[in-house]
Amino acid sequence: MVRKDLARFVQENPNDQRIRIATLKTKELYARQNSQKSSQSNDSPSQIASLPTTYRTALPIYENWELGTDTTVIKSSPIQLKEKIQNDRRHVERIQETHMANVSFTSEHYNWILSGGKSMINKGKHVLLEQVIFAALDCHRYEVADACISILATEFPGSMRVLRYRACRLEAAERYEEALEVLDNLIKNDETNAAARKRRVAILKAQRLTSEAIKELVEYLKKFMSDVEGWQELCELYLTVQEYSKAVFCAEELLLHQPHSHLFHQQVADIRYTMGGVDNMELAKYYYCQALILNPDNNRALLGLFLVTNNLLSHYKSGSSSRRKEVWRLSQWAQQRVARAYHHAARAPTSGATFVALDALLADLAVTD
Amino acid sequence: MSEIAFETKAYAKIILHAAKYPHCAVNGLLLADASKLKDTSRNQDIDIVDAVPLFHHSHYVTPMAEVALTQIEATAQVENSIIAGYYAACENFKDNTIEKCPGQKIAEKIADNFPSALFVVVDNKKFGQNLESPAIKLHQHSDGKWKLKDMKNVMFYDTYVLETVSHMLQKGVQKDLVDFDNYLDDLTLDWTNLGIQKLVSSLTASKNATDSSEEKED
Numbered sequence: 001m002v003r004k005d006l007a008r009f010v011q012e013n014p015n016d017q018r019i020r021i022a023t024l025k026t027k028e029l030y031a032r033q034n035s036q037k038s039s040q041s042n043d044s045p046s047q048i049a050s051l052p053t054t055y056r057t058a059l060p061i062y063e064n065w066e067l068g069t070d071t072t073v074i075k076s077s078p079i080q081l082k083e084k085i086q087n088d089r090r091h092v093e094r095i096q097e098t099h100m101a102n103v104s105f106t107s108e109h110y111n112w113i114l115s116g117g118k119s120m121i122n123k124g125k126h127v128l129l130e131q132v133i134f135a136a137l138d139c140h141r142y143e144v145a146d147a148c149i150s151i152l153a154t155e156f157p158g159s160m161r162v163l164r165y166r167a168c169r170l171e172a173a174e175r176y177e178e179a180l181e182v183l184d185n186l187i188k189n190d191e192t193n194a195a196a197r198k199r200r201v202a203i204l205k206a207q208r209l210t211s212e213a214i215k216e217l218v219e220y221l222k223k224f225m226s227d228v229e230g231w232q233e234l235c236e237l238y239l240t241v242q243e244y245s246k247a248v249f250c251a252e253e254l255l256l257h258q259p260h261s262h263l264f265h266q267q268v269a270d271i272r273y274t275m276g277g278v279d280n281m282e283l284a285k286y287y288y289c290q291a292l293i294l295n296p297d298n299n300r301a302l303l304g305l306f307l308v309t310n311n312l313l314s315h316y317k318s319g320s321s322s323r324r325k326e327v328w329r330l331s332q333w334a335q336q337r338v339a340r341a342y343h344h345a346a347r348a349p350t351s352g353a354t355f356v357a358l359d360a361l362l363a364d365l366a367v368t369d
Numbered sequence: 370m371s372e373i374a375f376e377t378k379a380y381a382k383i384i385l386h387a388a389k390y391p392h393c394a395v396n397g398l399l400l401a402d403a404s405k406l407k408d409t410s411r412n413q414d415i416d417i418v419d420a421v422p423l424f425h426h427s428h429y430v431t432p433m434a435e436v437a438l439t440q441i442e443a444t445a446q447v448e449n450s451i452i453a454g455y456y457a458a459c460e461n462f463k464d465n466t467i468e469k470c471p472g473q474k475i476a477e478k479i480a481d482n483f484p485s486a487l488f489v490v491v492d493n494k495k496f497g498q499n500l501e502s503p504a505i506k507l508h509q510h511s512d513g514k515w516k517l518k519d520m521k522n523v524m525f526y527d528t529y530v531l532e533t534v535s536h537m538l539q540k541g542v543q544k545d546l547v548d549f550d551n552y553l554d555d556l557t558l559d560w561t562n563l564g565i566q567k568l569v570s571s572l573t574a575s576k577n578a579t580d581s582s583e584e585k586e587d
Contacts, residue, residue, distance in 0.1 A: 345556030
């Protein structure tokens with residue numbers, strides 16, 4: 001919803017080139033699947049969360065806020081405003097653009113809103129205000145954020161959504177206890193409020209209480225089992241604490257929700273490869289193959305398949321010949337595809353010269369028969 | 370006491386990479402000039418000539434890391450450099466220590482091949498658009514542990530390194546940086562970042578030129 005309104009806004013304001021919002025429709029989902037680059041950049045719009053989930057960090061590194069204040073630039077806590085990640089690639093691009101233009105984005109739109117933007121469609125205006133709140137919190141511009149929150153509060157008194165923004169504001173200022181209180185109230189009033197629960201997890205993660213965050217997220221997922229972003233986040237959290245088997249379980253849950261996503265297949269395969277052992281290698285091989293069936297251009301899956309098959313070849317040195325032959329053929333196929341992909345890339349005018357590396361790479365990684 | 374020297378482009382790439390993905394943990398490799406190094410000696414002076422940004426996601430899964438290490442090692446050999454270190458920046462603002470950084474296993478592997486390997490942790494708290502001091506913490510591998518090195522023993526070739534990098538940050542050069550993740554998504558991209566290297570050298574040259582012209586005026 002956010003993106004469509006913002007897109008309309010963009011069309012009406014053609015001068016503002018900094019916003020590139022993708023308006024995604026579900027029927028185009030699969031078509032777009034193959035252009036996704038990594039499982040961390042997923043185009044599908046969130047069907048679960050009521051709000052667009054955006055991945056934020058407070059990085060006032062791009063400040064040139066015309067008020068003349070100097071930068072309080074820091075590499076931020078990513079959980080400052082981290083909602084459960086939608087990991088939309090376009091989102092990430094937009095976020096990056098938003099970051100880069102964060103201050104200008106914030107300042108311009110804020111000024112515009114204050115001055116005369118009320119002529120704009122009401123729906124769009126509020127949505128834009130929400131975006132400005134997040135952008136302002138990213139830049140630690142609390143005055144702007146507070147002002148926007150109060151505008152929203154006056155228009156929607158007693159709104160749960162606005163209360164959530166207040167919690168975000170407290171979170172950005174690192175007043176975690178108060179933020180948690182606000183969120184607890186929200187949850188008490190409305191047991192089905194998924195977004196508030198996820199923000200709790202985000203706050204725990206910001207405080208680096210990883211195991212608590214994991215526990216909370218597991219509880220959340222027991223109630224809201226179909227939340228794709230929640231599973232994705234849990235998978236990442238398990239990986240950071242190196243609980244690979246649990247992480248693979250989460251990744252497989254993701255596959256249940258989106259069985260046609262080549263990225264999720266590749267993610268499961270990556271984790272299996274990391275776990276090691278012949279069984280995991282076999283499974284990794286299957287998942288990489290499936291990822292390649294879904295998207296033959298997935299470079300990570302190609303390279304992963306090459307690595308896995310070579311690994312298996314060394315295991316099957318003395319094994320049955322049929323298995324070994326099959327793995328050998330797969331390895332050759334993967335090698336050819338990788339070489340072809342690199343050659344295509346090398347012919348492109350802007351490519352760097354990595355040819356030398358390719359031959360060495362294939363040689364080093366391969367098992368010579 | 371071994372001296373570590375940083376070339377501007379290496380430091381610049383580290384900072385730009387961290388700036389490009391402020392919401393992610395990032396990591397990468399450090400390349401040193403191999404012609405001045407002898408493999409076996411421990412306390413030698415290391416010249417970091419380049420940095421290769423690696424990943425900003427999927428830090429904990431290994432296949433792409435293996436691919437990257439192999440490929441970079443091959444390229445480095447051609448250019449007569451050696452993988453001499455690893456840099457990382459943590460996701461959380463407050464994490465500034467080695468233990469919280471992703472990819473420690475990669476660093477240990479590097480240390481296996483190169484005993485006096487370096488581990489650079491980007492100091493999130495010193496990160497800014499106007500850098501006043503190098504926003505990194507250096508650790509050197511010795512006796513199986515990573516020991517923190519005093520920044521006084523770290524030299525930058527260019528006196529204006531901080532200003533150059535600050536200038537680039539302000540201009541938003543980081544969006545043109547290509548890390549290995551970007552390269553895996555699109556094989557036509559150049560992960561050696563030649564464009565940024567040229568920019569760095571031209572900025573350095575112009576700064577030095579203004580310097581010398583000012584001296585002449587005196």
